[in-house]
Structure formats: structure tokens, C-alpha cells
Amino acid sequence: MTTIIPFGPQHPVLPEPIALKLEIDDDVIVGVLPSLGYVHRGLETFVNTKDYNQTTYICERICGICSALHGITYTRAVEKLFDVEIPERAQYIRVIVGELNRLHSHILWLGLFADGFGFESLFYECWKYREGVYDVLERITGNRVIHSISKVGGVTTDLTKEYIDITLKMLDTLEPQIQNIEKVFVNNYTVKKRLVGLATMSKQLAYEAGTAGPTLRGSGNAIDVRNTSDWDIYKDLGFKTCVEDGGDCYARTKVRINELYESIKLIRNAISKLPNGEIATPVKGTPTGEAIMRTEQPRGEVVYYVKGNGTRKLERLKIRTPTFANIPSLLLTLPGAKLADVPIIVLTIDPCISCTER
């Protein structure tokens, strides 16, 4: 006989509300039913009351963790709609702030994950390192959480010599710290016992389920929008997609740790190649038409669709966020797992429910 028990919307491992109705037989899960909609704010409709540039600030408030990348994706989509070229320096600054954003997001996730499998001091250790990244972001952009770096036509803040110095100094201290915690995540006996072979997805299954980001790459699919889309800067910076073949929770953790090193490398390369010049071009007009833009967020691929109708306001904004694509993978991997492993499996997709529901 099966029993249905609720997991969430309030649960110690979940920072945000998602409810999973777990159908369990003894201790093993046989069925999952997700339910969403606890933090829906109607932001996609709200943008109809604001003009193009003001909408950037709404898009940034979709998610607090990947706020800069939401803003960057939106502005790139609108620039495609306006058909304008932005200065190269602005594009490099966007990459630098976007990668700093990814750094702190992945360190946050590592901490939450460590808390999920019961390593509390590792959790505090990760979040301690994250503060360094936040301090740099706060100094560059003036805001701690919502960075507002990107605006339609360029960036709002220039990266001066002083900020470059503090960024490089922070990266130099952060890299050995990450190597420190990497040893625990990758080599620790207890952690490996807990993660290896848990919630395995084959390469084919992960692709067919439409997953995104580290969940997809942890199963051996070398798909990263930074490499495959038309954002050329990443190719110039020597970006390499991080892939692991395991397909389990351990592989996804390793992908995220490798991406931390990749982000550090990208920021260093971008700073060394940072061109001189303007940081923004004036953008004016009332375009018609539609545009689609894809960007790789910490959690995976985000898709922005914008439609203009010849006024100063957008007619339609549609966002496909990575967590929405990753929830089906939960429904495929949870059956067969034990109830005690559910928090870890849910955390490995790095759920961001505010993004998903907007």
C-alpha cells in the first residue's frame, strides 16, 4: 500500500516554496506530483506598464541570485529588437559581472548542498567565501544583490583600474579557498557514499527530458549556451564547457565546482583583454517585431522573448527559466530513490522557484 506525504512548500532544505507530493511505498518513492505557483508575482504582465529601459529593473528582480544575468539577457534581447551594436567594452563588463554572479551563485549552492547532506561547517565555510565576491560586486555596481549593471545600450558603471585591482585580488584569494572546499566535496568518503550513483540520468534521458545547465552537463551532454549561442565573446575568452559523464548527484556537483574555476579563468581573461572606449550607446526609437535571446545562467539556459508594437512599451515578454526545464528531471529521477535522499536530489537541480514562477 502506498502513502502520500507532502515535501514542501515549507521544508528546511528549500529556501523557496515548491511542493512535491511524494507517493511512497515503505521507504521508496514510487510517484511524484509537483505543484507550483506559491510565489507568482505576475511580472511578465507588469512590464506592459513600463518602458524599455525601466523593464530592465523588473527583469532583474525576477531572481535575487542571478539578477545580473536576468538584466543582461533582457537588455541583449531588446538590443536585438532595436538592432543596435553596443560598445565592446560594455560587452566585456557584462561578461565580468555575469561571471562574478555565477561565482557567488555556485558557491551559495555548494553551501546549501553541504547543509543538505549534513555538513554544517562546510556550509558556513562556503558562505564565508561568498562574501568576498559580494563585496566586489557591491563596490563595482553600488548594490549588493540587485546589481543593475546592464541597461539598454550598454552598461551603467565603468570598470576602473581600482575595481579591476580588487577583482583580481579577490580572485587570487578565492581560488585556493575553492580548492580547499573542493577536496571535501570531491574526495570525502562520507560525501561520496551519499552522492555517487544517486538519481542517475543517462545522457539520452537528460537530453530528452529537456534539462538545462549543470543538470544536463552532469549527464555528459556538452551543451552550454556560452559556447553554442551567438555570444561571441566567450569564444574569444577561451571558454571550455565543463562536462561530467556520471549523470548522478556527484557528477552535477563536480560540474559546478569546475565551472567555478572556469568562471575565474573567464574573468581573468576578460580583464586582460578589456578594450578601451565607450560604455554605452544611446538607444532611441519605438521598434516593432520580436526577438529571442538565450544566455547561460548559473542554473542553465534562460530564454527571453520580447515583442514590440511600435510604442515605448513592450507588448509581450516571455521568459523560460532553467529551473522550469529541470523540474521534469526530478519527476524522472525521484521514483526509486529513498525518502531520506529526496532533499539532496531536489537540491542538485539547484531549484530557483522565484525564477520559475515570476
Added chain:
Amino acid sequence: MGMLNLVLSNISRKPATRLYPFEIREPFKEFKGRLVFDPENCILCGICQKKCPADAISVTKADKTWELNVFRCIMCTECVNGCPKECLSVSNERPKTGAKETIKVVVPIVEKPKANTPKAESSKAASSK
């Protein structure tokens, strides 16, 4: 044995946190704490009100008032960059806890005389100085 090393080194280390009410971190000089409005040069053009994405600023020409809702302001500094007379600036101090929700400033705007007579023009030049 990475975890054991981390824990042991943390025992002898100073705490990473601050004892908050007694030890306060000074805000960075770049931190966008609050808006500062200088009514001296304001011409009540209302550009800040139009640019504000959060509808936090309201400018009333009839009453000559400039009003900011501090709780709505998101510190995007669109108004600071948009102001043609550079009346707005950013301070790195936060608004104090328990501060009033709105800041209302009466702008001491000098009435512009109509520029059809040479006498009026000279008085306008004097007032702008």
C-alpha cells in the same frame, strides 16, 4: 581529510563575523544608500518622475513640491543620471531605520519672467546667477 583541517584551522581563527551593534562595517564609498535632493537648482521639469521605474518620485508643479517615497525607491539612480540640472546625488549612507516614508521638499523656484522686454531678460539673467 580536508574537512578535519578546515575545522581545526577554524578553531584557532578569529570569527569571520562581526559583533554587530558594537562593531559596524562602514558602507563602501560606492554603495548606493539613499538619494540626496538639492532643491537649489531644481526647475520642476519632472524628468526624474518620468524616468523612475518604481514610481517613487512625484513632482507637482502647482504646489512646487518634489516628493520621494523612500520605501518605493530602488536606488537604480536613473533619476540621478537623467537630471538636467544635477540636483540629485547618491549618498552611501542608508536611510535610518524608522525614517519617514516620504520626503517632501518645497522647491524655491524663481518665477521666470516672460522674455519679451529687454528689462525682463536682464532680470532673468540676474536671477539665474
